[in-house]
Amino acid sequence: MFLNTIQAAYGARKKAKRVGRGIGSTDGKTCGRGHKGQKARAGGFHKVGFEGGQMPLQRRLPKVGFTSRTKKFSAEVRLSEISSLNVDVVDLQVLISSNLVPVFTKKVKVVNTGVLSRGLTLKGLGVTAGAKSTIEAAGGKVEA
Template sequence: MELNTIQPASGAKHAKRRVGRGIGSGLGKTAGRGHKGQKSRAGGYHKVGFEGGQMPMQRRLPKRGFKSALLKFNAEVNLNQLQQLGVDEVDLAVLKQAGLVGQLVKVVKVIKSGELTKKVALKGIGATAGAKAAIEAAGGSLDA
C-alpha cells in the first residue's frame, strides 16, 4: 500500500445532493421542499415541542413529583447482607470495600430484612428500630 493509493471503502462516500439546479435534476424549482409554508422557507423552523402556537403538551400537563439530589448520598443495607459480610466491626469503609454501597454514599442505614445470627458491631451506621433490636438480640452493638 502506498500513500497515493489510499481510498475510502466503497460506499463510504457519496455525492452531495444538489438541489435547485434545474428541472432535469429532479430536484429543481422547489428543491424538494414542496410549496409554501414554514418548512419551505430559509431559516423557517420551530423548536422541539412547538405545536403551531397551541399550548404545548409539556405546558398543558400538571407538574408532579420531586426527586432529591441528595438521595445519591444515602444507602440501605439489610441484615442478610451484614450476615454474609462476615466481619465483626462494620463501618462505612468496610461496606464500600465489599461493594454493598456506592462510593459516593455518606449515610448508611441498616433495615430489618432477613436474619442476623452473628455478632456485629456497627460504627457510624444507623439502623431502624426493628434492625436495632435484631442486632442487639444477636449480641451486636450500635455506635452511631
C-alpha cells in the same frame, strides 16, 4: 311522620344576607364590597388563580417531578447482607469495599430484613428500631 310536618334541622337554612339596608346594618352603602376596584363592580370577575397580571403560582412552579438531591448519597442495607460479611466491625468503608453500597455514599441505614446469627458491631450507620433489637439480640451492638 307526615310530609307536611317535615322540617329542616336548626341552622340548616341560613337567611340570605340583606345588603344595602343602611349604615347601621354593617352591609349598607357599598354592601360589603369596599370602595371601587374590580371586585366592587357588577360582574367584576377574574378567573381562578388570576393574580392581577403577575405570573400565577401554578405557572411559576416547575412542571417536572421532585428529585431529592440527597437521595444519590444515601443507601439502604439489609441485615442479611451484613451477616454475609466476614468482619466483626461494620462501618461505611467496609460496606463500600464489599460493594454493598456505591462509592459516593455518605449515609447508610440498616433495615431489619433477614436473619443475623452472630454478634456484630455497627459504627456510624443508621439503624431502624427493628434492626437494632435484632442486632442486640444476636449479641452485637450499635455505636453512633
